[in-house]
Amino acid sequence: MCDLVARTGRHQQRYEDGCRLIAGCIPFKYKDSDGKKTVEVLMISSQSGPGLLFPKGGWENDEKVEEAAVREAIEEAGVRGKIMGSIGDYNFKSKTLRDEFSPEGHCKATMFALLVEEELCSWPEQSTRQRSWLTIPQVTEQCRHAWMLDALDQGFAKWLADNVYDSDNIEVGSDAAIHAADSSSPHL
Numbered sequence: 001m002c003d004l005v006a007r008t009g010r011h012q013q014r015y016e017d018g019c020r021l022i023a024g025c026i027p028f029k030y031k032d033s034d035g036k037k038t039v040e041v042l043m044i045s046s047q048s049g050p051g052l053l054f055p056k057g058g059w060e061n062d063e064k065v066e067e068a069a070v071r072e073a074i075e076e077a078g079v080r081g082k083i084m085g086s087i088g089d090y091n092f093k094s095k096t097l098r099d100e101f102s103p104e105g106h107c108k109a110t111m112f113a114l115l116v117e118e119e120l121c122s123w124p125e126q127s128t129r130q131r132s133w134l135t136i137p138q139v140t141e142q143c144r145h146a147w148m149l150d151a152l153d154q155g156f157a158k159w160l161a162d163n164v165y166d167s168d169n170i171e172v173g174s175d176a177a178i179h180a181a182d183s184s185s186p187h188l
Helices: 065-077 136-142 146-163
Strands: 019-033 036-045 056-058 079-093 106-119 131-134 170-173 176-180
Touching: 019 065, 019 079, 019 146, 036 065, 036 136, 036 146, 056 065, 065 079, 065 106, 079 146, 106 146, 131 136, 136 146
Parallel strands: 019 106
Antiparallel strands: 019 036, 019 056, 036 131, 036 176, 079 106, 170 176
């Protein structure tokens, strides 16, 4: 049984210029593999169909956008971590998130890199979500939404390359996992 409870309803939802404001993150960790540090990202199953997603949800009036992103990671993916940086804003049109304030379903997601520090044994949406740790190439094959791939390729990969101290040992690309060759070097 989970002591944490997911927020529900939209009475505190933020909107801007007809867009529902969303907060989300790309949870990541470093995994030692064959003497190299590989970055893995966490995705979750969708409740409404095939494919995987990054944790995200409504940004509410009583919280900062970073707090909303951390809350969504806990509620949807069952992970706690540290926000390491912003990876950008991404606009998309939702087929299911339409209401009187956003009748066309326009959404603007502010996404963050979240370094996972703890995986919870129990979390609010664990009965409807499954977690999957993936390498970058695996994400490109399984991600449900194009805007999330943009957040990974244009936002997260750039953020990671800009924030790794030993960038000569980093390989970033859509066809290759992100590696840090020297596992003893400081990374963040």
